[in-house]
Amino acid sequence: MKIKKDVIVIGAGAAGMMCAIEAGKRGRSVMLLDHASKLAEKIRISGGGRCNFTNRHTRPENFLSHNPHFCRSALARFTPQNFITLVEKHGIHYHEKKLGQLFCDSSSQQIIDLLRHECDAAGVEWQMPCRVNNISRIHAGTAPGRFMLETDRGILMADSLVIATGGLSIPQIGASPFGYRVAGQFGITVTPLQPALVPLTFAQGQLASSVAGLPGVAIDAAVSCNGACFRENLLLTHRGLSGPAILQISSYWQPGIPIHINLLPDLDAAAWLLDHRHSTGLLSKLITQYLPRRFAQAWCDDIMRDQPAQPINRYSETGLRQIAAQLHNWQITPSGTAGYKKAEVTLGGVDTRELSSKTMEARKIPGLYFIGEVVDVTGHLGGFNFQWAWASGHAAGQFV
Ligand code: FAD
DSSP: OEEEEEEEEEOOSHHHHHHHHHHHHTTOOEEEEOSOSSTTHHHHHGGGGTOEEEETTOOGGGEEOSSTTTTHHHHHHSOHHHHHHHHHHTTOOEEEOSTTEEEESSOTHHHHHHHHHHHHHTTOEEEOSOOEEEEEESSOTTSOOOEEEEETTEEEEEEEEEEOOOOSSOGGGTOOSHHHHHHHHTTOOBOOOEEESOOEEOOBTTBOHHHHTOTTOEEEEEEEETTEEEEEEEEEOSSEEESHHHHHHHTTOOTTOOEEEESOTTSOHHHHHHHTTTOOSBHHHHHTTTSOHHHHHHHHHHHTTTSOOOBGGGSOHHHHHHHHHHHHOEEEOOSEEOOTTTOSEEEOOBOGGGBOTTTOBBSSSTTEEEOGGGBSOEEOTTTHHHHHHHHHHHHHHTTO
């Protein structure tokens, strides 16, 4: 079997389907192929099963990339409102959870159905499951790209080839390094990859075992690292720290450096402790005014390992100021992350200097496009990653 199409999109996830829809609407013959047998599993599991499909406040500042300006053009041409319009056209009810994050009221399956229907309306053809064994270029140099794919369904040919195979996170549901390998095959640079939006872990003894041993305790904190700061919940787990504030900061964390946790972001802790300097109560008891009881006890045990617990009035003013400084800047150095099995996204990807920000086409390989998470554009937590998938898919869809 030898099939020829105008456009082949590899990866039927968020970005791939959006690109196929746009190209199909322009009258291009489009084939969408994926090695998975179930469609868009990542959308299905996203947002706790309700898909946080966009964020109303999407701005380029919500994305990490070696070239922070790269995402501007695509984001400006396909905005959160454009996707909301599509959601409303399909009668999907949604709500804002917090901070501009929009979720389906019912199920993320509705977003998959929306994309599937739009693909069908645009005449997109499918090959699923389909394994691509080899990609070659028929015309080299700068002539319009024609690509030949050897697959387990036969030979497929296309003028434009779009790589939308996503990142490395959650290999259990089909993530693969395919996109990075294709980039490598065509001499296109890939920036260093690491799991992001991921829990942070601690080696035994690093984080006081007393603090680490409180799974389920949540604290409203401001967590900072490498110039970024996020004020959200932090969650203690068996292996370390998780929760939105930690997932966000994990994208900025590098091995070996500490994260800084402000446990009392709304308070002047020094003034507060000094107000109580004549108290005969225990420090940990006082701290429970603002922090969960079990955590306050464990935290005091951790930072005052050498000093036995004592009433507040036994501390010097300097001692109280030091404790206040620790409450505002608890420094801990993670030993690692929970890895791609738990990460929501992959940080890094196809180097944006290799791509046109208008079309997502590779500068040195005409006809080859990269979109979505495989590109070195990584969003914050909160619907930004889907917005990038829609916007980059839409951008490429106008040109393939
Ligand atoms: P994907 O959606 O990952 O799609 C890639 C497709 O390529 C897949 O269908 C895969 O099967 C296919 N593929 C891979 N390798 C091959 C190959 N070798 N051959 C053929 N096909 C291949 N983002 C948000 O904005 N909001 C959320 O609520 C949210 N929740 C998330 C929850 C979890 C648990 C996870 C893991 C991620 C979440 N994300 C969320 C991130 C978001 O899912 C991704 O950023 C987004 O799906 C990326 O879209 P994509 O199309 O680039 O890649």
